[in-house]
Amino acid sequence: MRRTKISDILKTGEVGEEYLVKGWVRTRRGSRQVNFIALNDGSVIHNLQIVADVEKFGEDLLRRATTGASLAITGKLSPSQGSGQKVEMLAEKLEVLGDCDPNAYPLQPKKHSLEFLREKAHLRFRTSTFSAIARVRHAMIFAVHNFFTSKGFVNIHTPIITASDAEGAGEMFQVTTMDLNQLPKKEDGGIDFSKDFFGKATNLTVSGQLEGELAAMGLADIYTFGPTFRAENSNTTRHLAEFWMIEPEMAFYDLNDNMDLAEEFLKYLIRYALDHCQDDLDFLSKRLLEEEKNKKAEERSMELLEKLRFVVENEFVRLTYTEAIQILKDSKPNKKKQFKYPIEGYGADLQSEHERFLVEKHFKKPVVLTDYPKEIKAFYMKLNEDHKTVRAMDVLFPQIGEIIGGSQREENYDKLLARMEEMDIPAEEMWWYLDTRRFGAVPHSGFGLGFERLMLFVTGMGNIRDVIPFPRTPKSAEF
Incomplete structure (x- = not known):
C-alpha cells in the first residue's frame, strides 16, 4: 500500500x-487497554x-512509540x-521505523523557548x-515565481561571487583560494590578488541588482531571487549574514510604474498567504497572542490576520x-x-520608529515614501531636476517599517x-555597468524585497533568525 x-x-x-x-510521534497517552498517538508527517x-x-x-512495541x-x-x-x-x-x-531515546531527545512535549x-x-x-513557518515560506517562494511568471518576467540567476559592491557599503565576505598563512604580496606590501583564483579581489554578493540591470537591457522585465551576504557584525533581531533577496528590474519603467x-x-503575496496558508496562519496568530498576553495593550502587535488584511485592503499612501x-x-x-532618534529637519535618515509612526499612527495605511535626498541614497538612483533628491521609493509596513526599497535608475551616462566620482566609486571597475548607458540606454527601474523581512511580516515572528531554516x-x- 502506498x-x-x-x-x-x-x-x-x-x-x-x-x-x-508515516510520520513522527508528537505525543502518546493512554491506558492499559488503548493508546492514543498524535502523529505528524510535516504536511x-x-x-x-x-x-x-x-x-x-x-506494551513493549507501544512503549517504543515515544515522542x-x-x-x-x-x-x-x-x-x-x-x-x-x-x-x-x-x-x-x-x-x-526509527526509535527515539526519550532521555536524550531535546524536544519533549512541552513549550520550548525560541532561543x-x-x-x-x-x-x-x-x-x-517551525513546520508552519517552513510551509508558509514555501508558499511565498511559489507565489513570488508565480507572480512574475504571470507578468512575463524572466528569472535571472545573478552571480554569488562578484568583484563589485552594489551598495558601496564595504561590508562583504571575501572569497579566496589563497593560503591565508602565505599570502602573496606586492612591492608596496598589499596583497597580490592577481595570484588568486579570479585574478582579482572577489566577494560574496550583497545584491544581484547591477547584473539584473544588464539583463533588463535585453530582456526588458527580469527578476532575481537568490542568496545575498552582508558581513555586518550585528546581533539584532533584524539582521542576518546570509539572506534571500527578490530584485526585479524593468526596462521602460519610471518611478510611478515601479511603485x-x-x-x-x-x-498578491499576502493575499496568496491568506488564501493558501490558513491553518498555519491561524496557528501562528494564536502563538503570537499567547506570547504577548502579558504585554500592555499598547505594546501588543496587531493580530496577525488583521495585519495581513490591513495591507491587502488598503491603498498605499504615497508622499x-x-x-x-x-x-x-x-x-x-x-x-x-x-x-529615540528625534527629527530635527530635512536630511534625517528615517529609522524604524519614524516609519512605523507614519504607517500605524498618522495614515493608518501602508506608505510609499519617494524623492529622498541624494546624500542618503545609492549612486545608481536617478537624480531629480532639483539635483538634490533622487527618484527613490521605500514601501513601509506596520510593525516592520521598510519592507521594499527601490528607485528609478540613472540612465544618463x-x-x-x-x-x-562624487561617491568615490572607481569607474574603471564598473566599465560594464557604464556601457549599458552608452549602448541604447532606456529609462528603467527596480526594487529589492528582503525575503526574510517579508516572512517576518507574514508569520508574525519577532526575530529574523526564526524565519530562515539555518540562520547565519x-x-x-x-x-
Whole structure:
C-alpha cells in the first residue's frame, strides 16, 4: 500500500477506508487497554490521532512509540470520539521505523523557548511553529515565481561571487583560494590578488541588482531571487549574514510604474498567504497572542490576520520624503521627545520608529515614501531636476517599517559617471555597468524585497533568525 499524507487524509479521507501513514510521534497517552498517538508527517499543522489497542500490539512495541520516534501505521479511518478532530485512525498494523531515546531527545512535549530551539536548529522543523513557518515560506517562494511568471518576467540567476559592491557599503565576505598563512604580496606590501583564483579581489554578493540591470537591457522585465551576504557584525533581531533577496528590474519603467508594481506584488503575496496558508496562519496568530498576553495593550502587535488584511485592503499612501519629514517634525512623539532618534529637519535618515509612526499612527495605511535626498541614497538612483533628491521609493509596513526599497535608475551616462566620482566609486571597475548607458540606454527601474523581512511580516515572528531554516549570524554557522 502506498503512503497517504496526513494533509490529504484530513482533507479528503473517507471513513471506513484503509490508509498507510508515516510520520513522527508528537505525543502518546493512554491506558492499559488503548493508546492514543498524535502523529505528524510535516504536511499539515494538524496531527492525526492514532488509536492503538494495547492487547493487539503489546506494551513493549507501544512503549517504543515515544515522542520523536518515527512510525508507519496502517488502519481504517473512523469518526473521532474526541474534540479537535473529525476523524482518527484505528491502527491495524504498526511499525517503528526509527526509535527515539526519550532521555536524550531535546524536544519533549512541552513549550520550548525560541532561543532554545535556535540551538537545536537541526531538529526544530519537528515543532509546530517551525513546520508552519517552513510551509508558509514555501508558499511565498511559489507565489513570488508565480507572480512574475504571470507578468512575463524572466528569472535571472545573478552571480554569488562578484568583484563589485552594489551598495558601496564595504561590508562583504571575501572569497579566496589563497593560503591565508602565505599570502602573496606586492612591492608596496598589499596583497597580490592577481595570484588568486579570479585574478582579482572577489566577494560574496550583497545584491544581484547591477547584473539584473544588464539583463533588463535585453530582456526588458527580469527578476532575481537568490542568496545575498552582508558581513555586518550585528546581533539584532533584524539582521542576518546570509539572506534571500527578490530584485526585479524593468526596462521602460519610471518611478510611478515601479511603485505600482511593488504595491501589486506585495498585495498578491499576502493575499496568496491568506488564501493558501490558513491553518498555519491561524496557528501562528494564536502563538503570537499567547506570547504577548502579558504585554500592555499598547505594546501588543496587531493580530496577525488583521495585519495581513490591513495591507491587502488598503491603498498605499504615497508622499515625498520632504512631506514625511514635516509630518514627523510636527508630530507629538517628536515634540514630546518620545522618539529615540528625534527629527530635527530635512536630511534625517528615517529609522524604524519614524516609519512605523507614519504607517500605524498618522495614515493608518501602508506608505510609499519617494524623492529622498541624494546624500542618503545609492549612486545608481536617478537624480531629480532639483539635483538634490533622487527618484527613490521605500514601501513601509506596520510593525516592520521598510519592507521594499527601490528607485528609478540613472540612465544618463554623464550623470551616472558624475555620481560615481562624487561617491568615490572607481569607474574603471564598473566599465560594464557604464556601457549599458552608452549602448541604447532606456529609462528603467527596480526594487529589492528582503525575503526574510517579508516572512517576518507574514508569520508574525519577532526575530529574523526564526524565519530562515539555518540562520547565519556573527559567531554562528553551526548547522
